[in-house]
Amino acid sequence: MRHVLATLALGALVLTAAPLAAQAEPPAKAAAAEQTPLEKRAGQVVALLNGKADPADIFTAGFRAAVADAQIVTLSASLVAQFGPATDVALLVPSDGRRANLEIRFERGLAKGVIAIDPVDGNRVNELVFTSVDSLAVANDNAQKIAADLAALPGSVNAWFGPLEGGAPVISLGADTPLALGSAFKLYVLAALAEDVKAGRRKWSDVVPLTEKSYPSGRLQDWPEGSPVTLHTLASLMISISDNTATDQLIKVLGKERILKLMKDSGHADPSANDPFLTTKQLFILKAGNSQTLADWRSGDPAKQAIIEVVQVAEEDPSLDQINAAFANGPKALDVEWFASPADLAKLFGHMRRNADPKVFDIMAISPSATAAIKANWSYIGFKGGSEPGVINLTWLLTDKAGRDWVLTLGWNNPAAVVDDGKLEGIAQRILLLPR
Template sequence: MIRPCVMALACATLTALALPVMAQEPTGAAATAEQTALEQRSAQVVAVMNGELEPDEVFTPDFIAALPPAQIKAFSTSLTAQFGAAVDVALLTPRDGTRAALHIRFERGLAKGGIAIDPAAENRVSELRITQVDSIAPEGDTPDKIAADLAALPGTVNARFAPLDGGAPVISIGADTPLALGSTFKLYILAALAEDVKAGKRKWSDVVPLSVKSFPSGRLQDWPQGAPLTLHTLAALMISISDNTATDQLIDLLGRERILRLMRDSGHAATGANEPFLTTRELFLLKGGDAARLAAYQAGDSAARAAILADIEANPVTLEELNAAFAGGPKALDVEWLASPADLAGLLSRMRRTGDDKAFGIMAINPSATPAIKANWDYIGFKGGSEPGVLNLTWLLRDKAGAWHVLTLGWNNPAASLDQGALEGIAQRILLLPR
C-alpha cells in the first residue's frame, strides 16, 4: 500500500504498548548471587529482545495472555532491526523492590521506560513500559561502513547524502538509478503547488470541494463529497500522513501535465517512465484489478497506458480485493512513480529556489526523526513511501551553519517484502554522522 513511512517505527510501537516481568534461576542472561530479582529479570528482558530467551520464561501468565509471545518477538525484532542488538541494562532505579525506571542500551539506541515484577508469580515481569527510544551513533561508525551495509541489502538500493546544491556526496550509491518511490512521489505534487503559489497563481487559503476518492492511507476517503478543504490542508495531509485522497484531489486540481512539467523542469532524467502521471487510485485499480489489464499497461507506451486509464473505472475493486492483491508480496514494481537520488535532489533544489516557503513547513510536520537527530539539525523535512517490495526515505535538511543537505534512500526488491526497520536504522546512522 502507498502509505507513510515513519522512521521511529519501533518508538511508535513501544509507546502504544503498556506491556502487561520468575523465581527460577535466570538463563540466557548473566546473573550473580548479588543480583536482586529485579536486576535478574531486567537482564532477561535484554535476552528476550535479542531472541535468546523465550518470552514465557520471563513474563507473567497475565502478561502473556495480554501480549502473546509472537507479538513480543515481532516487537523485539522491530527494535533490533532498527537499533541493533540489545546490549545491556543502562539504568535501573531503584535496583531492588518490585518496580523501577528502566533504560536498555541497544547498539544504536537507548530505550527508556519502566519495569515491574510480581513476587507472587516467581518474580516474573508483570509490566514493561518503553515510552521512548533515542538514536545513538554507533562507536566508530563511518560513511564507508554505512555504504557497505546499504549495498548488502537484498534487491536494488540507491542512496545519496550530500550538500543540496553542490559539493562532494558523503554517501552515493546508484545516484542515477531510478527506483519505485511509493508515496515519496507526492513531493512532486507539493513542489508544483508551491511553485504556483509563489508565482501568484494560487493561494494556500484557496478552498476546493472534495470531489475524488482513493483508498487508504489517509482520512479523507471517509469524508463527505463536497467537503471544503484549503490547498494548505490538502498538502499537509498528503505529506504528513500520506493521505491518498488528498493527493488525488491535488492531482485533479493541478493536472497531470503540470506535475510532469515540474518533473522535467527539475531535471528528472527519465520523465517518460512516469507518463501518464498516475493517481494513487489508478495505481490501486491497476494492481488490484484484472491481471491482463495490468500486463497490457506494463507493455504499453504512454498513449496505450493513457487509453487504459481512461476506462479504468469500468472495473473497480474493493478495499478487500486490494488488500488481497498486495498480501502476496511485491507486485509490478514498474507500475509506480520512478526517480533516482539525483532526480530527487534536483527536485528539492528546485523547490528551494521556486517554491513558496510554506511548503517546507508542511514537510516538517512529520520529520520522521528521533530527538537525537532533531538536535543534530536546524531543519528537517521528510517524505517517505512504501508498498510491498518498495521503500523510499527522503529528507531535506539544514545544518546548524545554515547549509542545506539531502538524504534519500531507495530500496526495491520484486522478490520479497522489505525489512523497513533495517533501512530506517541505516538512515538514522547517516543522520547522526558528525559533519
C-alpha cells in the same frame, strides 16, 4: 520517518518510534551477592531481544495471550535491526520490587520503559513497556561503514547525502539508479503546486470541493464529498500524514501532464517512466485487481491504459479489506509505482529552491521525522518518505547552521521480500548524526 517505539504490555502491542540521539554513560553497578527476581527477568529480556530466549520462559500466560509470541519475536528483531544488539540492562529502579523503571542499552540505542513481574506466577513478566528508544551516536561510525551497511541490504538500494549545490557527496550509492518511491512521489505534486503559486496561477488559499477519494493512509477519505478545502490544507495533509485522498485531489486540480512537465523541468532523467502518471487510487486498484487488468496496464498499449484510467480500473471500487488483502502477502507488482533516482530528487529540491513559493518549505517541515539531537544540528529540516511492501524511500531537505542546503535520500526495493523499514530508518539516523 515512522518512529519505532516498541510497546510490549499486557493487553497492548504498539509499534511506532521515538528515537532521540544522546550518548548516556552507563550507571555504576552496585555490587550484589545475588540477583533479585526483577534483575533476573530484566537480564532475560536482553537475551530475548537478541533472539536467545523463548517468550514462553519469560512472560505470564496472560501476557502471551494478549501479545502472541510471534509478535514479541518480530518486535524484538525490529529493534535489533534498527539499533543493533541489546547489550545490557542500563537501569533498573527499584531493583528489588515487583515493578521498576527499565532501561536497556542497544549497540546504537537506549530503550526506556517499565517492567513488572508476578510473584504468584514464578516471577514471570506480566508487563514490559518501552516508551521510547533513543538513538545513540555510534563510536567511530563513518560514511564508509554506513555505505557498506547500505550495500549489504538485500535487493536494490540507492543513496545520496551531500550538499544540494556543489561539493562532493558524503555518501553516494547508485545515485543515478531509479527505484520505486512509494509516497515520496508526492514531492513532485507538491513542487508543481508551489511553482504554480509562485507564478501567480494559483493561491494557497484557493478552495476546491473534495471530489476524489482514495484509500488510507490519511483522513480525507472519510470527509463528506464536496467538502471545501484549501490547496494549502491539501498539500499539508499530503506531506505531513501522507494523505492519499489529498494527493489525488491535488493531481485532479493540477492535471497529470502538469506534474510530468514539472518532472521534466526539474531535471528528472526519465519522466516517461512515470507516464501515464498514476493516482494513488489507481495504484491501489491495479495491485488489487485481476491479472488481466494488470497485464493490460503493463502492455504499454496507450488505448488500454487510457481505458483503465478513465474507468478507474473497476466498475465498483474494491473495499478497504480487499485492498489490504492485496498487500498482505508481501511485495506485489513493484513496477506499478512512481520512480526517481537520488540525483532526480536532489535536482527536484534545487528546482524548488529556485522556482517554488517559499511557503512550500514550511509544509515540508510539518513532520520532519527528526530526533531532538538531529534537530539541534540543522536550522531547517523538511521530509517526505514512502513505503509499501518491498519499497521504502526516505528523503530530507536540510539546511545547516551556515545556511547551506543538504539532501539525504535513501531508497530500498526488494520484490522478493518485505524490506525492514526500521533498519533503513536506523541507518538514516546514523547519517544525520555524522559530524560534517
